[in-house]
Amino acid sequence: MFIRQIELFLIEQQLKTPFKTSYGQYEKRESVIVKLIDSDGEEGFGEVVAFSEPWYTEETIQTALHVMQDFLIPILLNSQFSHPNEVANAFKQFKGNPMAKAGLEGAYWDLYCKQNSISLANALGGTKEEIAVGVVVSINEPNVMLKQIDDFQKEGYERFKIKVSKENDYKIVSTIRESFPNISLMIDANSDYSLEDMDQLKRLDAFNLLMIEQPFGERDFINHAILQKELSTPICLDESIYSLEDVKIAHSLKSCKVITIKPGRVGGLSESVEIHNYCVAHNIPIWVGGMIETGISRTQNVALASLPGFTIPGDISASSRHFERDIIIPEVILENGRVKVPTENGLGIIVNEDRLRRLTKKVFTFKN
Template sequence: MKIKHAELYFTEMKLIEPFVSSLEKVEMRESIIVKAVTEEGVTGWGEAVAFSSPWYTEETVQTVFHMLKDFLIPLIAGKEFSHPKELGPLFSKLKRNYMAKAAIEGAVWDCYAKEHEKPLSAMLGGTRSAIEAGVVIGLAPRQEMIKKIDAHLSEGYKRFKVKIKPGQDVGLIREIRKEFPALPMMADANSAYTLEDIDHLKALDEFSLMMIEQPLAADDIVDHAILQRELQTPICLDESIVSLDDARKAIELGSCRVINIKPGRVGGLQETVNIHNYCMEKNIPVWCGGMLETGVSRAHNIACASLPNFSIPGDISASSRYWEEDIISPEVTVKNGKIQVPEQAGIGFQVDMKKLDKYTKHVFAYQM
């Protein structure tokens, strides 16, 4: 397989409602949609899930564009590949920039699966025909959050992630638990706490949470090990895990009991599979996180979540959760709390070019 042409679509889409965490409030979502075309004319799609500013990781939409245009796409220009896993070693000479790497790697994986006329899920080792859907509840006034939880419960969602931060944590979770005693709930702190908050975080143990996600610093695994020894609630690491090696170290240190895998955060689908396989060997459950993506990246996440050790419902919800309209056809839908894993070749969804053009600010084309 050889990629002969690539296009980068700079998109901007307005969320149905602002998404608020302890770190940022997102109203407009900029992205880069990557189109790759092989010599045989097969088209694959990927998505760069970096945000406009570096609040989640150091990457941004602009840094991703720079890396794709000036480094990553030129690296694969004119090269023959037998498998997408060959991209990892090729890209390893360039430090970090995982979201940029994942964007082009995802498009190559889509091409690869389509060339083999198989679903992307099957090519990755997926075993499920449907995945359970989870939903994220952003920070808002408490009654508004409770109202949203009630609405999503009626839609059948299987797991609820509630954003927390200092001042909106123990009391908030207590009130939600009072309203929904059996709710499958976790809390996501987005690095809002330090070890000085150990006693405060221990107060969350009484609420039977599935986990607390990334309570401490985004680049830490040492302090999380100290905290996990003090908590009954499992810690889930997110931002701290950007590679298989990070996952190995965190598990060996006892820094977490669950890992959230986001393909964009860890550099792509192959590293997602690598981390999944290692965690399965170590009996550490994983789940697929979300990045307020369009349907392109959502399709990749669905394929990943079909793997056997993705045993916890991920942040994979319906397209209509965030967008008035998505750029894929059909849109992702949730029925009885589940999303069907596509059986069609590749990502299993078609990119609607009219809708993509509608939300595209400009396009960069790269001829190999």
């Protein structure tokens, strides 16, 4: 495949409601949309899902732009690859920066699938026609969170992830369980705890949680293993998992019982499939995580979640969860609590470029 032109669109969207976690609050969402154009004029789209601030990971929108412009894009413009896996391998010569890599690799997957008249789900090995999905509820007053859960349950969401901090976890979880004793409930404190909070975390075993996501820091494999040995609630690792190697470390140390896979965090769809295959082989439950992204990444996530090993509903909410209007047609919607897996070539959606350009703060163009 010969790439003739690459465009990067730096966009910003207002969130419908602020999204608060233990490490900060988002009111607007910056993203970088990637557009690849081949020698025949065919187009592929991807998305860089880094945040503006180095809260979730050290990678940011600005560092991703730097790495793409100065290191990754020259590789795509000066090389020809026959498969997206080759792109992922070529990018490995540069350390880190998985979200920059995933944005370009995802666009290459879309373009590759269109050239070969196949859907992204089929190309990845997906087998499902539709997927069950979950939703994330950010930190707020308990009564507000209860109202959101009630509304989301009526929409058909099957799993509820509640953002908490160690200052409010017990109050929030106990309040929710009083009103919703039987929903599939999990919490995520985004590394807000330390091993000194062991007793506090053990109190949460009483609430029959599906899992506790990433209680400790991202490299705390050993302390997660110590905690998991003491908890009956499964630990799920998120920020700790940047690669298949991290999954192998976590599995060997028994640091967790569940893994969430985010293509942006692990460097792209190719690595995501490798992690999926390993987890299936070792009977590790997995699900697809979300990053408050546009419909481009959401549709990628839907395709990934169609693989057979994803047995837990992922964070793949409808486009309307965060944005008044998405940049794709059709938008990601729920039908009877499920999201259909696109069957058209590539991502199976159309990018609304009029909408995209209205949201754009700056465009970067690279030509061969």
